[in-house]
């Protein structure tokens with residue numbers, strides 16, 4: 001059995017079949033990048049796994065614990081979210097709490113840890129993302145890159161089996177993208193299991209163990225970065241790579 005097993009995940013919005021019976025196994029420590037055209041269901045996939053969207057069918061299993069993603073049971077949903085922490089494009093930090101308090105919040109309210117223990121874990125995690133000198137800063141006084149690093153520390157402090165990230169750098173000014181990508185690379189090297197959506201193809205090539213090309217709600221290609229970028233087996237994948245300038249002959253080359 002794989003570390004994480006996703007089975008038969010389907011989601012419709014009206015008549016729009018956004019996810020079409022997706023199966024996906026992820027091994028421990030794997031960094032899996034989801035790529036694909038806009039509107040193809042990448043965000044919906046990530047959101048269903050954290051039950052921010054309710055799919056029509058689907059399950060996710062961690063070891064011997066299986067969650068029905070269609071459940072409406074609040075306790076089950078909260079339990080699922082302890083396995084799959086999410087990093088959002090817009091950081092989503094609490095504005096009225098400083099960096100350290102943002103990280104402590106889930107540890108105290110969800111994990112029910114005492115303040116001292118929560119503080120210790122939060123300090124350790126914020127140190128890992130290089131923000132120890134900013135623990136008392138409120139989100140408004142942090143750059144987007146710093147906010148996202150705090151958000152990553154917050155997610156990791158909950159010790160999730162699977163870290164979900166939906167375009168974690170696409171809301172950032174270009175000069176701030178690098179520091180967040182470096183942070184993600186560091187946590188990837190520390191053995192965290194990560195499923196992320198990103199348009200940063202150079203980063204994907206360097207850091208992802210595995211790349212999935214999602215199109216029209218289906219996994220159309222699945223392989224190592226080398227296989228996906230250097231030998232795209234599928235014509236639609238090839239066309240996508242041309243568009244994002246990962247292959248020669250891009251119509252956007254100037």
Ligand SMILES: Nc1ncnc2c1ncn2[C@@H]1O[C@H](COP(=O)(O)OP(=O)(O)O)[C@@H](O)[C@H]1O
Pocket residue numbers: 013016018036037038039040041042043044045
């Ligand atoms: N809340 C929603 N209501 C209706 N349609 C939605 C909703 N969220 C996403 N969609 C539609 O689902 C499709 C996939 O969206 P999304 O998962 O955001 O794609 P991606 O992240 O790959 O750009 C799109 O056609 C989008 O318009």
Ligand SMILES: [Mg+2]
Pocket residue numbers: 042043044
């Ligand atoms: Mg999206």
